[in-house]
Structure formats: C-alpha cells, structure tokens
Amino acid sequence: MQRIFREFLRRPTAVFGLIVVLLVVIGALAAPLIAPYAPDEQLFDGLTLEGAPIGPDAVFLLGTDTLGRDLLTRLLFGARTSLIIGVVANGTAVTIGLGIGMLAGYLRGPAGNALMRFTDLMMAFPALLLAIVLAALFHPSLWIVAMVIAMVNWVQVARIVYTETRGLVERDFILAERSLGAGHARIVFKHILPHLVPTAIVWGTLGIATTVLLEATLSFLGVGVQPPEPSWGNIIFESQSFFTAAPWLVIFPGIAILLTALSFNLVGDALRDILDPTQRGRM
Amino acid sequence: MIELILRRFGGALMILFGVAAITFVLLYALPADPAVQLAGRSATAQTVANIRHELGLDQPLIVQFVHYLGNLVQGDLGRSYTQKTEVMTLILARLPATLILMVSGILVEVAIGLTLGTIAALNRGGAVDRLVMTVSFIGVSAPQFVVALLLLYVFAATLQWFPMAGFGGFSHVVLPALTLGVLGAGWYARMVRSAMIDVLNQDYIRTARAKGVAERTVILRHAVPNALLPIVAMIGIDIGQFMGGVVVVEAVYGWPGIGQLAWQAIQQVDIPIIMGVTLISSLAIVTGNLIADLVAPLIDPRIRAR
Numbered sequence: 006m007q008r009i010f011r012e013f014l015r016r017p018t019a020v021f022g023l024i025v026v027l028l029v030v031i032g033a034l035a036a037p038l039i040a041p042y043a044p045d046e047q048l049f050d051g052l053t054l055e056g057a058p059i060g061p062d063a064v065f066l067l068g069t070d071t072l073g074r075d076l077l078t079r080l081l082f083g084a085r086t087s088l089i090i091g092v093v094a095n096g097t098a099v100t101i102g103l104g105i106g107m108l109a110g111y112l113r114g115p116a117g118n119a120l121m122r123f124t125d126l127m128m129a130f131p132a133l134l135l136a137i138v139l140a141a142l143f144h145p146s147l148w149i150v151a152m153v154i155a156m157v158n159w160v161q162v163a164r165i166v167y168t169e170t171r172g173l174v175e176r177d178f179i180l181a182e183r184s185l186g187a188g189h190a191r192i193v194f195k196h197i198l199p200h201l202v203p204t205a206i207v208w209g210t211l212g213i214a215t216t217v218l219l220e221a222t223l224s225f226l227g228v229g230v231q232p233p234e235p236s237w238g239n240i241i242f243e244s245q246s247f248f249t250a251a252p253w254l255v256i257f258p259g260i261a262i263l264l265t266a267l268s269f270n271l272v273g274d275a276l277r278d279i280l281d282p283t284q285r286g287r288m
Numbered sequence: 289m290i291e292l293i294l295r296r297f298g299g300a301l302m303i304l305f306g307v308a309a310i311t312f313v314l315l316y317a318l319p320a321d322p323a324v325q326l327a328g329r330s331a332t333a334q335t336v337a338n339i340r341h342e343l344g345l346d347q348p349l350i351v352q353f354v355h356y357l358g359n360l361v362q363g364d365l366g367r368s369y370t371q372k373t374e375v376m377t378l379i380l381a382r383l384p385a386t387l388i389l390m391v392s393g394i395l396v397e398v399a400i401g402l403t404l405g406t407i408a409a410l411n412r413g414g415a416v417d418r419l420v421m422t423v424s425f426i427g428v429s430a431p432q433f434v435v436a437l438l439l440l441y442v443f444a445a446t447l448q449w450f451p452m453a454g455f456g457g458f459s460h461v462v463l464p465a466l467t468l469g470v471l472g473a474g475w476y477a478r479m480v481r482s483a484m485i486d487v488l489n490q491d492y493i494r495t496a497r498a499k500g501v502a503e504r505t506v507i508l509r510h511a512v513p514n515a516l517l518p519i520v521a522m523i524g525i526d527i528g529q530f531m532g533g534v535v536v537v538e539a540v541y542g543w544p545g546i547g548q549l550a551w552q553a554i555q556q557v558d559i560p561i562i563m564g565v566t567l568i569s570s571l572a573i574v575t576g577n578l579i580a581d582l583v584a585p586l587i588d589p590r591i592r593a594r
Contacts, residue, residue, distance in 0.1 A: 018418075018422060018425075122302075123306075125303060126303055126306040126307065126310070128573075129303045129304075129306075129307055129528075129570045129573050129574050130307060130310075130566070130570060130573075131528070131529065131531070131566060131569035131570065131573065132529075133529075133535060133536075134535065134547075134550060134565065134566060134569060135566070137535060137550075137551070137554060138314075138315075138554055138562055138566070139314070139318075141554045141555070142315070142318040142554070142557065143318065214429060218429070218431055221431050221433075222431065222432065222433060222536055225431075225433045225536070226535070226536070226539065226551070228554075238431075238433075241433065241434065241437070245437060248437055248440075248441060249441060249445045252438075252441055255434060255437050255438065255441070256438070258434075259431060259434030259437075259438070262431045262434065263426070263429055263430050263431065263434070266429035266430075266431070267425060267426055267429035270425055270428065270429050271425065274425070
C-alpha cells in the first residue's frame with residue numbers, strides 16, 4: 006500500500022489528476038456552502054438591460070446564463086450530478102462486468118461460452134446510439150441516465166475480467182485448493198476475486214472518465230439530466246444557441262468536463278501502471 | 289482460409305440476429321408509444337387504436353418480430369412512421385454524407401496518431417514522449433460536443449474561414465472531420481506508441497541499425513510497417529462506430545448523415561428508422577472487425593503462417 010502511494014507520488018501527472026479529482030469532490034460536497042447563490046435562482050441583476058447574459062466579472066466570477074443564473078453556482082452543483090452518475094453508473098458497470106466476466110471465465114464450457122457470446126453481441130451494438138435511444142425513450146432522469154450508461158459500459162470490463170479469470174483458473178494454487186475439497190464459492194470469492202481487485206480499481210477509476218463524458222453528451226443532446234437540475238452537459242445544451250454571443254457558457258462547463266475526465270484518466274492510468282507492472286510504460 | 293471466412297461470416301450473421309432481437313424487444317417494451325405520438329395530443333382512444341392497428345402494433349410481439357425478420361432477409365427495413373418512406377431509401381440517401389465524414393475523420397486520426405505515436409516511441413521516456421502522451425490524454429478526455437462548438441466559434445463564427453453548418457464542398461467537411469479526427473487521434477497515438485516500442489526492441493531492428501541502414505529508413509521501412517497491425521484493427525472498429533455513432537458531430541454541424549437521421553427519428557419515436565440505423569451500424573461494426581481480421585494476414589505474413 007505504501008509502495009503504491011510512493012510510486013504514485015513520483016508521477017507529476019497522476020498527482021495533478023488526484024488534486025483535481027479531490028477539488029471536484031470537495032466542490033460537489035460543499036456546493037451548498039461555498040456557492041454564492043442558489044442553483045436555480047434567477048438573479049435580479051443577472052441579465053443586462055437588454056436581457057443578455059453577463060460575462061465573467063467581479064460579481065459573477067464565471068458570468069451568468071441565459072436565465073440570469075450564476076454560472077459558478079451551477080457548475081458547482083453540476084459537479085454533484087457528474088460525480089453521482091460517474092460513481093453509480095460506473096460502479097454498476099464494473100460490478101456487472103466483474104460478475105459476468107468472472108462467471109464466464111470460471112465456468113468455461115458451454116455456459117461460459119454463452120456468456121461471452123452475449124458479451125460479443127453487446128460489443129456489436131453502436132454504444133452511443135443505444136444509450137441515446139434508451140435515454141430518450143424512457144423518461145430521462147438522473148437514475149435512468151446512470152443505468153443506461155451502466156448497461157453500455159460493462160462490456161469492456163467483462164472481457165478483461167474474463168481473460169484474467171481464465172488465466173487464474175489454470176494456476177496451480179486453484180488446482181491445489183480444489184483438490185483439498187474447496188467448494189466453488191470458496192474458490193471464487195477467496196481466491197479468484199482478490200486477484201481481480203487491481204483490475205476493478207483501475208476500471209473503477211478509468212471508467213468514471215468515460216461515464217462523465219457520456220453523461221455530458223446525453224445531457225447536451227437533451228436526453229440526459231433534465232433542466233433545471235444542473236449538469237455540465239445540460240448547461241451547454243441550454244445555452245448553445247447563444248454560444249457565439251456568450252461563449253463562456255460553453256467554455257467553462259467544457260473545461261469542467263475536460264478537467265474531470267482527464268484527471269480520472271490520469272489517476273486510473275497511473276494506477277494501472279503501478280498495479281500491473283507488465284503494462285508499465287507501454288500505454 | 290475459406291473455412292475461416294465462412295465461420296466468421298456465420299458468426300457475424302448470428303450477432304446481427306441477436307442485435308435485431310434485442311433492439312426489437314427493447315424498442316417495443318419501452319414506455320414511449322409511437323401510436324400516441326403520431327396521433328397527436330387531442331386524439332381519441334379510437335384514433336390511437338386505428339393507428340396502432342394500421343402499423344401492426346396490435347399484434348403479439350413475436351408475430352411482429354417474425355414479420356420484421358421476413359422482410360429483413362429481403363433487404364426491407366420497413367416504412368418510416370412519420371416520413372412514410374422506405375427506411376432503406378432514407379438510409380441510402382444519408383449514406384454518402386456519412387461515408388465522406390467517416391473517411392475524412394479516419395484520415396485525420398491516422399495521420400496525426402501515426403506521427404505523434406512514432407515520435408513518442410522514438411523519444412521514449414523523454415520530455416517529448418511525456419508531452420505527446422499528455423496531449424493524447426487530453427484528446428481522449430475532451431467532450432466532442434464542446435470541441436465541435438469551440439471550433440465553430442473560432443473558425444466559423446469569428447474567423448469565418450469555414451461555413452457554420454451544412455453539407456457541400458470541401459470547406460464543409462473540414463471542421464467536422466477535425467473534431468472527429470483530433471480527438472480520436474489520442475487513441476491512435478497511444479496505440480502506435482505502444483506497438484512501436486515493441487517493434488523497436490526486436491532483433492531485426494537492431495540488425496538493420498548494425499548494418500548501417502540510415503535511421504530514417506529503419507523507422508519508415510522496417511519499424512512503421514510492423515506497427516501497423518493494431519491500427520488496422522482500430523480502423524475496423526472506427527468504421528463501425530462512425531457509421532451510427534457520430535450523432536453528436538452531425539447534430540452540431542447540421543451534417544445530413546445517418547447520425548442525424550437517427551437523432552430525428554429518436555425524437556419522433558420513429559421506431560422503424562431507429563431499428564434500421566441500429567442494424568446498419570451493427571452491420572458496419574461487424575463488417576469493420578471482419579475486414580480488419582481479413583486484412584491482417586495480408587499485412588503481416590506471420591499471421592498467414594499460423
């Protein structure tokens with residue numbers, strides 16, 4: 006554990022990523038305390054006399070949106086949406102992927118094969134299109150969006166876990182355990198699962214980046230998180246027709262999405278390097 | 289070889305059947321009712337029932353599915369609910385725009401990714417390598433729609449070098465292709481770098497260098513061709529993804545491709561079009577993978593020998 010921490014600190018990009026992740030988490034948790042206004046408060050002086058949004062200035066640090074709401078406040082509350090969906094959707098995806106991959110790799114035979122064929126089938130779905138269709142045709146809400154993303158994202162994890170489990174099952178210590186009379190549950194949970202923890206941690210981090218991007222995309226198309234509940238994607242969705250006049254309404258949420266996804270990617274990539282030395286310096 | 293192709297082809301057909309079945313069940317089990325949507329807000333229950341009967345939606349799901357499959361094997365994807373046209377005709381009309389965007393996007397991706405990945409691999413561990421890897425990480429972490437909007441803002445609205453939206457000459461395709469290409473190049477750069485590092489450690493590269501072959505020739509003639517394999521596989525995947533997945537770029541740039549058709553159909557609950565586009569995209573994904581598998585032995589004789 007200490008070795009992991011020390012190796013992590015030696016990578017400047019990973020440390021940068023971790024700091025940004027922590028800032029986003031703190032910003033999201035403390036949003037009601039540190040945000041200058043309420044997220045859906047249409048401020049009296051939030052629009053110019055002509056009714057246009059106000060650019061970044063001393064009062065509104067990041068400017069206001071087309072309804073005269075404070076952008077900084079909405080970004081802070083939007084961080085909550087992104088993180089909740091990131092953690093819930095990706096957590097679900099990793100759990101499903103772990104379950105199916107491990108089961109298929111352990112069972113092998115026709116049952117294992119059938120599970121992997123199903124995974125192949127899911128790989129052949131146009132993922133983004135599927136997510137948009139599902140999100141649009143259900144009545145979109147935060148939880149629906151999270152479940153839709155989980156349904157699309159578990160496939161990759163399942164394939165990696167499957168390959169790893171296949172390798173583990175062949176190893177001598179599993180054979181030894183089996184000849185000692187250990188049941189399936191004992192082998193799977195006490196001996197195989199612990200070996201998969203690094204993979205779960207790496208994908209639990211990298212996957213959040215993908216999830217944050219997908220949520221933002223769905224919300225940008227208007228089929229994700231619904232206004233007035235703020236999400237970084239729907240802030241851009243609401244203001245895209247004004248973006249030539251008020252580019253800050255696209256730029257600041259865009260930077261928030263980019264920095265968050267980038268940071269989770271940097272942290273996950275460093276973890277993969279450290280936890281899986283065979284991959285070191287390759288990707 | 290022939291047997292392999294036939295087996296892969298059979299597998300591809302099974303996958304397409306599965307995609308059709310799952311999409312069908314999903315779309316018809318969803319709460320959005322196309323008949324209600326079509327009838328409009330003030331329609332009576334009788335009107336809705338009539339529309340449902342007309343579209344065949346009042347029959348059992350399995351009957352509808354068998355009917356759909358029967359038409360599908362004849363190349364018939366059904367009729368659009370709202371546009372009253374054959375879905376196949378609508379998709380074929382959108383095909384050229386999607387193909388143009390796909391080809392130009394992949395060209396940009398490969399050009400940038402191959403160059404950056406090679407440069408990074410040659411400077412492995414150095415400052416240039418770290419810079420390229422960081423930039424490619426930014427590329428894969430950037431939201432497509434934000435980059436699309438910013439490119440529009442800078443190059444179309446402010447500098448007016450390119451048109452804001454639409455389909456036409458070369459100038460129309462530049463920004464959409466750049467959006468797809470610049471972001472996708474991040475994946476390619478990482479993949480190329482990793483493949484190149486593997487190749488550069490091989491004996492034949494050392495031999496070539498020991499023979500006194502110029503470094504330029506070592507890289508371009510000996511190393512790059514051997515690192516191409518993973519790129520071919522990635523292009524195969526991209527062909528599939530771009531056929532149905534460029535909804536965002538097509539929406540922002542008003543590009544009249546298959547993604548836009550799908551996006552409009554989703555908003556109108558036009559199920560036959562959604563079905564059709566999903567199937568065509570899956571077909572493209574499966575074909576893309578198949579082509580990549582078949583091209584691999586042509587590029588690398590070692591695979592042929594196996």
